[in-house]
Amino acid sequence: MTTHLRPSGHGGQATMRAALALAALLASGSTLLAHHSAAMFDDKKTVEFEGVIKEFQLTNPHSWLLVDVTNKDGSVTTWGFEAEGPSTLVRAGIRPSELPVGTRLKISGHPMKDGRPAATWMEATRLSDGKKFNPLAGFAVR
Numbered sequence: 001m002t003t004h005l006r007p008s009g010h011g012g013q014a015t016m017r018a019a020l021a022l023a024a025l026l027a028s029g030s031t032l033l034a035h036h037s038a039a040m041f042d043d044k045k046t047v048e049f050e051g052v053i054k055e056f057q058l059t060n061p062h063s064w065l066l067v068d069v070t071n072k073d074g075s076v077t078t079w080g081f082e083a084e085g086p087s088t089l090v091r092a093g094i095r096p097s098e099l100p101v102g103t104r105l106k107i108s109g110h111p112m113k114d115g116r117p118a119a120t121w122m123e124a125t126r127l128s129d130g131k132k133f134n135p136l137a138g139f140a141v142r
Contacts, residue, residue: 041110041120048108050127054078056096060085065099065121067107081109081121083135092138104128 051067065081083089099105104127109119124133 053103080118083121088138
């Protein structure tokens with residue numbers, strides 16, 4: 001049996017629109033509040049890997065550096081390292097042109113508490129020349 005909602009008259013349509021607007025507001029509200037939380041990361045632990053850049057997503061509100069890490073058994077795990085948005089990274093001297101796909105690096109961060117292969121990006125070192133990239137440097141007042 002299929003049930004169709006059909007509001008009766010203008011009052012019903014207004015009620016339906018109000019209910020949909022409220023539902024959208026509630027759904028986005030939790031996302032907006034959770035957006036700036038770092039609660040999913042364990043700031044008491046640090047992981048460090050050597051790997052190869054798979055992708056650099058320079059996006060708002062947070063950027064991601066995806067790094068392919070070869071495990072001891074030869075399998076590869078792609079780790080995601082979360083950083084700040086583009087303006088903060090650019091102030092820190094971090095641009096996609098500095099870290100293109102295929103670049104080998106050493107990278108450290110605070111891992112996710114649930115064990116998924118992701119972490120906050122604390123520092124990366126390009127292995128070809130030792131240049132360091134610290135996303136938090138973009139917050140420095142000059």
